[in-house]
Amino acid sequence: MGDMVAALLCGVLVAVAVGEPAPDPPPHLLSEVLTCQPDPPSLSLSVTLDGLPLFWFDFPGSRWNPGIPSLPAWPPALESPREILPESQLCREILGILGPNLTGQIPEGRAIPTISVFPALPPLPGEPNTLVCLVENIFPPVLDIGWAVGGAEVTRGVSQGPFVPSADLTFSRISRLSLTPRPGAVHACVVTSRRDNATMVAYWVAPDTALDEQLDTALAGAALALGVVLALLGAGLALLARG
Structure with missing residues (x-):
């Protein structure tokens, strides 16, 4: 009996040590x-x-x-x-x-595009950067991507990528805008569908570091003032309690 128990324990330890085989990585497409x-x-x-x-x-x-x-x-x-x-x-x-x-016999496929606008690099004052406009869930692959800064159309420094197919049978497209962001400037990626005559806009606002510093200073001052008021209030309550 002792030998059987020892053999079972040994089998359990081997099973724990070996464990389940690692899953195969997903195949590339x-x-x-x-x-x-x-x-x-x-x-x-x-x-x-x-x-x-x-x-x-x-x-x-x-x-x-x-x-x-x-x-x-x-x-x-x-x-x-x-x-x-x-x-x-x-x-x-x-x-x-x-x-x-x-035509007219089968329904036409339609998709509602989604737009994302973001800088290629962390934005720094006075430093050149590239804004990226990523448009996904496109079908059919018929749309134009434009740029505007402060409400004015911009064509200089703009590059357009091709329509890229995805696994779900929709397409994506990227447009890039090379520029040096001005603090507080409003940048718009304008996506126009020629078939539907519809326009969608996504915005990106360049951060204003000066305003951020002023806000940080104001918040720090408010926190200090609040701490002083609370300290005085605590001292007053302590005096009243003693009286």
Whole structure:
């Protein structure tokens, strides 16, 4: 009996030591999505890894562009522009055949975009920075992104990214604005849908460090004054209690 108990305890200890096997990491998703549509941009082609843009094809320029600036150039021997153009032409032909026949027969997909505006670096007074406007949940991929500062349209220092497909069959797009933020200036990312003639705006206000310092000083003074009042009140109550 003692040997059996010892063997069981040994088995339990081994099971505890070994434990459950570590779960396999989730698989990575490398995808290439070609879209064609009546509205501009009529053609788009993107290669993504887990939803992150790796490369996108510039159809007017007939060349691959990196989705991340630090990436190396697209290998020339891998899916050259000569191989892509016939695929895009086939996509257009299919759209021309199916589009008129399916219009009004099936519901059109629509999504409500979400907008986020944030600086690429922590904002510092007088230091150049880049504002990023991230628009997600786009479908169909037809919208324009613009910028305004203090209510005035800005086009200088603006760069636009491609439509990037996501796993849920929607798209995202990024626009960047290079500038040196002025304290208190109001920056607006203006997103316009050409199909719906609708406009959405997201704002970012450059922090005013001088006002923050004044507020900190005022709060510190108020806290000190409140502490003095409470101390005097406590002393008065102590004197009354003794009397």
